Structures are given as C-alpha cells and as structure tokens.
Amino acid sequence: MDYETKPTSRDDLRRYSVYFRKLFDVPETGPFPVLEALDKVSEVFEGSNYTIVEDEQLPPQTMAQCSPNDLGGFTIEIKESVYKGAYEHNVGALLGFICHEICHVFLFEIGFTPIYARSLEKGEIPAYRSVEWQAKALCAEVMIPYEESMGMKPKQLIETYHVSKAFAVKRRKLDKKER
Amino acid sequence: MAYTKFGEIVRVLRVKHHEVMGDMAKVLDTSLPFLSAVENGKKNVPVEWVDKLVKHYVLSDSERAEMEEAIEESKVQYKIYSKNAGNIQRKTVLAFARAFDEMDDDTALKILELLSKKEDSSE
Numbered sequence: 001m002d003y004e005t006k007p008t009s010r011d012d013l014r015r016y017s018v019y020f021r022k023l024f025d026v027p028e029t030g031p032f033p034v035l036e037a038l039d040k041v042s043e044v045f046e047g048s049n050y051t052i053v054e055d056e057q058l059p060p061q062t063m064a065q066c067s068p069n070d071l072g073g074f075t076i077e078i079k080e081s082v083y084k085g086a087y088e089h090n091v092g093a094l095l096g097f098i099c100h101e102i103c104h105v106f107l108f109e110i111g112f113t114p115i116y117a118r119s120l121e122k123g124e125i126p127a128y129r130s131v132e133w134q135a136k137a138l139c140a141e142v143m144i145p146y147e148e149s150m151g152m153k154p155k156q157l158i159e160t161y162h163v164s165k166a167f168a169v170k171r172r173k174l175d176k177k178e179r
Numbered sequence: 180m181a182y183t184k185f186g187e188i189v190r191v192l193r194v195k196h197h198e199v200m201g202d203m204a205k206v207l208d209t210s211l212p213f214l215s216a217v218e219n220g221k222k223n224v225p226v227e228w229v230d231k232l233v234k235h236y237v238l239s240d241s242e243r244a245e246m247e248e249a250i251e252e253s254k255v256q257y258k259i260y261s262k263n264a265g266n267i268q269r270k271t272v273l274a275f276a277r278a279f280d281e282m283d284d285d286t287a288l289k290i291l292e293l294l295s296k297k298e299d300s301s302e
C-alpha cells in the first residue's frame with residue numbers, strides 16, 4: 001500500500017538528511033543512533049510519539065507503522081520483535097524499519113503528505129511521488145552519510161553504519177552511477 | 180495517545196543518560212510492550228519500579244518525590260474498597276466512575292472546584 005505525494009528527488013532527500021540529523025542532535029557523519037532518536041521523536045515533532053506493541057497487534061507483514069494520532073502528530077507503532085532485534089543484535093534491516101517510520105513523520109511534517117486519501121498498490125505511483133519510496137530513500141541517506149561513505153564497499157557500509165545488505169548494495173550502485 | 184507525566188520523566192531520564200527503552204526494560208525486568216503501555220498511560224506504574232529507577236539513575240529525594248507525584252497523576256486504574264458498602268452505594272460509585280470517564284477536562288475541573296468549596300464551607 002502506498003500514497004501519492006508531492007514530488008522530490010534523491011538529491012533533495014540527501015539534503016534533507018543533513019537537517020534530519022541536526023534535528024536529532026546527531027553529527028553529519030557516523031552511524032545514526034536510531035533507537036536514541038526514537039526517544040526524541042516527541043521532542044522534535046510536537047504531538048508525535050512511539051509505542052512498542054506485541055507482535056500480534058500488527059499485521060504479519062507489517063514490521064512497524066506510522067499513523068496520525070489525536071494530538072495532531074503521528075504515532076509510530078513498532079513490533080516487539082523488531083525493536084528487540086534492533087536493540088539486542090543491532091540488525092541493520094530492523095534498525096532500518098524503525099528509522100523509515102521516523103522518516104515518514106519528518107516528511108509529513110515538512111509537507112510531503114498524501115495528495116489523495118486513497119491508497120494505491122506498490123508500483124502504481126512514480127517513485128519520486130511515492131510516500132513509501134521517499135521515506136525509504138531518506139532513511140538510506142540518513143543512515144549512510146553520503147560524503148563520508150563514498151567509495152566504501154557494501155561490507156564496510158554494513159559494518160560502519162549498521163545497515164541492511166540491501167541498503168549497502170543500493171548505496172554502492174548509486175556511488176558508481178553518480179561518479 | 181500521549182505520554183503520561185511518568186512516561187515523560189522516564190523518557191527524559193533515558194535521553195539524559197544515553198539509554199534507550201531496551202535498557203530501561205532490562206533495569207525494570209519487564210517487557211517492552213508493558214513498559215511502553217505504562218509510558219502511554221494504558222497501564223498503571225508497578226510500585227516496585229520507583230526504587231529500581233531511583234537506584235539506577237541515582238535520583239535525589241526531590242526527584243523521587245517528583246516521580247511519585249507523576250505516578251499518582253498517571254494512574255489509569257483506581258481500586259475502590261467497597262467491602263462495607265451496600266448495593267446502592269456500590270452502584271453509585273460505579274455510576275460516578277463511568278460519568279467521570281466521559282467528562283471533558285473543563286467540566287471535571289469545575290466539579291472539583293465546587294466540591295472543594297463545599298468541603299471548605301463544611302469545615
């Protein structure tokens with residue numbers, strides 16, 4: 001499920017990622033402390049917060065989700081197993097799921113809200129107009145600082161920034177493409 | 180859904196000490212969903228948590244008092260002992276409790292003011 005929003009580019013999202021880190025008092029380089037940032041969500045985005053729920057409370061395919069709340073902000077719900085994996089084992093993919101939801105809140109707050117109320121199937125919306133693609137791309141830019149990571153191999157990216165293999169491989173591809 | 184006063188205090192403690200919810204769940208020997216539900220006002224704060232938090236974060240007496248006050252304000256369930264009450268009294272208590280649940284903050288404050296005036300005048 002996806003929603004259409006106003007367009008943006010990877011270059012813009014890369015620029016936003018610097019401000020995103022600033023909002024959470026995180027330096028422009030080094031790994032992004034996802035779980036520490038999670039605890040600052042309510043400070044950075046008024047009315048927003050997060051909650052850890054029993055796995056059964058969210059659909060099987062959903063790792064975490066972000067939805068509007070009655071305080072005018074957003075509530076991020078995270079499955080217990082997802083948080084545990086991120087906390088106890090620093091699993092890149094799980095840290096990525098959580099960071100992705102924080103990125104949704106940031107993008108909604110800066111005006112990248114759904115244009116139509118109706119949701120669409122994955123692939124129906126061009127990437128640069130897709131709420132899901134924008135959050136995913138911003139998440140990758142936040143977790144892997146662009147300048148610092150230039151030229152790093154996937155293994156090095158995974159070890160340095162605690163990201164998933166998929167994020168690392170994509171970063172490497174972008175590196176080659178943009179060179 | 181918002182953090183309770185207690186939830187806000189513990190969140191700030193975590194940020195200040197560079198800890199995350201997983202660390203606090205370990206300190207309190209509890210599950211993440213339970214701790215999260217307490218912070219969001221869905222469950223009451225277990226009494227034994229105060230000592231554990233005071234010890235872990237080396238809180239002063241005034242910080243402890245602030246936390247205890249926050250716990251009182253964050254309560255979502257109250258026990259009413261009605262052992263000596265008759266059926267009518269019990270029904271009255273339950274009716275008041277239900278009405279309180281649906282009351283907005285302004286109305287609740289006005290009723291509290293009236294009750295406190297009544298108490299003052301009867302003293």
